[in-house]
Amino acid sequence: MIKICFVCLGNICRSPMAEFVLKDKVKKLNLENKFLIVSRATSYEEAGNSMHRGTKEMLNKKNIPHTEHIATRLEIDDYNKYDYFICMDESNIINTLRIFKTDPYNKIIKLNKEDVKDPWYTGNFIETYEDIDEGTDKLLENLKVK
């Protein structure tokens, strides 16, 4: 079982988009039972809220199924629950490390070399989707399941 936690600032735009995009890819590869995929925030800004409307609309446009989502902040106890904390940008990496204090197993990584731009600020959900689509494809290749 590969346990993946996507991480962004608010857990309403980028990390839940990545969660549902990867869940869809894994399902299409018939590998659903090999993966546990969740997403979390580094802040409490949006805690308890559902996904951003723009994220839901983008997923619907791409026919990617999604379930009810409740934005949740990453907590120190999460470190042992997942194999990878896949961050959307450099500030997520810094803030994730701040929450865990240390990363002895090098679990904290970034999805793409470049930061995934935050549609909360840019309003551009298409560009975010494209970055996440590319990043999750590479992730599956790197995990040698594709």
Ligand code: 4NP
């Ligand atoms: P996300 O976008 O990190 O991709 O979910 C954001 C959502 C909310 C806020 C910032 C970024 N906020 O400051 O409330």
